[in-house]
Amino acid sequence: MSAEAHTPETHTPEAAVETRKFRLPDLGEGLTESEIVAWRVAVGDAVQLNQVIGEVETAKAVVELPSPYTGKVVALLAEPGEVVAVGAPIAEFEVAGAGPERTAAPRREPNLVGYGAMPEGTDRPARKARSWASVAGSKERAEPPADVRADVDRPRSTPPVRKLAKDLGVDLAVVHGTGPKGLVTRDDILGQVGTSAVPQIEAPQIEARAAGERETRTPIRGVRKQTAAAMVASAFTAPHASEFLTVDATATTELLSRLKESKAFAGVKLTPMTIVAKAMLIALRRSPSLNSHWDEAAQEIVQYHYVNLGFAAATPRGLVVPNVKDADALSLAELAEAVAELAGSAREGHIGPADLTGGTITITNIGVFGIDAGTPILNPGEAAILAMGQVRRLPWEHRGEIALRDVLTLSLSFDHRLVDGEQASRFLADVGAILTDPGVVMAMV
Structure with missing residues (x-):
């Protein structure tokens, strides 16, 4: 084999192009879903980091979504009017990745303000559990304090939902979570209030009829759903x-x-x-x-x-x-x-x-x-x-x-x-x- 065969080529490696998914973020209110209102970009558009790419409606307001990447839009995975769960992919981007010499390095996602912690099972790194041993200064795993141990054993929920449960006097331990992996949601808390305060009366059987020109049916979601839940909780909690x-x-x-x-x-x-x-x-x-x-x-x-x-x-x-x-x-x-x-x-x-x-x-x-x-x-x-x-x-x-x-x-x-x-x-x-x-x-x- 000649010496030339062992001489490495000298050129600047081009950055690899990677496809990244953008998942619907938790917008800071502990909400479990949002409705896609509109996209401000189309497939094939070039976008910059933090450029507004669309709008979603939470249970409280319409919120603008900034792009988490600089790159090109290759797919929009949800249509306007579609209700999407937090953590579900809603768009894909082509972005410039690391060169070949760094492909083994762990991939870091941009820290998007308001993105929140993603549910387990996504391709984002999970949040590390707190080590009570390190807090106590011991190498052995220490038992968490009693007041914190109760917090660890309670069902999974977000801080706003825990506050709502506290305000309404609902024990999280008795609430069945309907969110991803048993997450206790705001509706679970409000439903618990309604169940404990209002007697359940069987509704009369009414013949079901298909919606036609004589009526209009509108899905109960977004601001209207949040308002209704809040008013029910208020009416049956405060005298x-x-x-x-x-x-x-x-x-x-x-x-x-x-x-x-x-x-x-x-x-x-x-x-x-x-x-x-x-x-x-x-x-x-x-x-x-x-x-x-x-x-x-x-x-x-x-x-x-x-x-x-x-x-x-x-x-x-x-x-x-x-x-x-x-x-x-x-x-x-x-x-x-x-x-x-x-x-x-x-x-x-x-x-x-x-x-x-x-x-x-x-x-x-x-x-x-x-x-x-x-x-x-x-x-x-x-x-x-x-x-x-x-x-x-x-x-x-x-x-x-x-x-x-x-x-x-x-x-x-x-x-x-x-x-x-x-x-x-x-x-x-x-x-x-x-x-x-x-x-x-x-x-x-």
């Missing part, structure tokens, strides 16, 4: 009580007109609901029990020292309740701007999950639909919700005479475990007093 107050809000409507014309509120979308919301925030200082939470598992009442004010927003995908963080620290103009921004995002379907969690009290404006009063259902985990009806021009007693005045009805629902009737009445009366005469705020703050 609701309601109170109503009708007030002469003429002074408030006149104030609203003056503020809209002032330079300080130029460009600010100021509405009657913003004024009522501000009155709520002021009244809460004298009635803090309405801004609290019942922790069933810990047998504690959690008193919040901040207010994350939620407000009901109707969207094409259903009702959502975003909340303004630390609303009690905002000026009237800042509050109005925050509400307008969140409401706009909700209508467009691009509101983030963080804006839909962590609320402490809620306001809903049923007056925009021409309704005077109602009995709103509490947002799960909150102590109170205030509904404001329409402002109507009605005959009303004013300074000893009958005059046409702007009249408004307030409807307050509250958790009677947390709020006594006296506290609820004082809060409602304070809100009404502010709307009747905004000047009384000087005596409250």
Whole structure:
């Protein structure tokens, strides 16, 4: 054999091209599935890392999906409208891999923000189990502490689901998980609440008929499914009580007109609901029990020292309740701007999950639909919700005479475990007093 046969060629090896699957990530809410809303790329398109490639709808919001790779799209594995389980492959990419000299090296996936831990059985590395021996400083395997041992033995679930179970007083040990490999899901927890609180009544047998032109059937999923589950859990967990107050809000409507014309509120979308919301925030200082939470598992009442004010927003995908963080620290103009921004995002379907969690009290404006009063259902985990009806021009007693005045009805629902009737009445009366005469705020703050 000649010497030339043993002389290695000298050239730069080309990077190998690899096919990578992109699996539907856990988007940080512990959800087990999402619906593909739309793809923003097509097969054959070149994409960059973190380029938005599509949109998915969770049970809380529409979320944009960034690409985990720089490369080319070779397959889209789910169609718009299809509901996909977390961890299922939804797209494939061709990406430049390592050169031949590094093909034996372990493959590392990009750390996509919000990707979350993947279910077992995927091609991603599993999360390492915690070694209690290393924590204890011993080479032998140590027994975990008793409080942690209970955590290890409980059924598999995600942190948000465990929190929901804690809030609703559900023992995870008695819940049968229906998710992948026995994972306990949010629906499993809510179903347990419904099973324990509502007697099971056999439904009457109705002749099944195929859907035709006389009816429309819509799958229950996404925002509508989440809202329904939350309302059922709230209605059968917290003992609701309601109170109503009708007030002469003429002074408030006149104030609203003056503020809209002032330079300080130029460009600010100021509405009657913003004024009522501000009155709520002021009244809460004298009635803090309405801004609290019942922790069933810990047998504690959690008193919040901040207010994350939620407000009901109707969207094409259903009702959502975003909340303004630390609303009690905002000026009237800042509050109005925050509400307008969140409401706009909700209508467009691009509101983030963080804006839909962590609320402490809620306001809903049923007056925009021409309704005077109602009995709103509490947002799960909150102590109170205030509904404001329409402002109507009605005959009303004013300074000893009958005059046409702007009249408004307030409807307050509250958790009677947390709020006594006296506290609820004082809060409602304070809100009404502010709307009747905004000047009384000087005596409250």
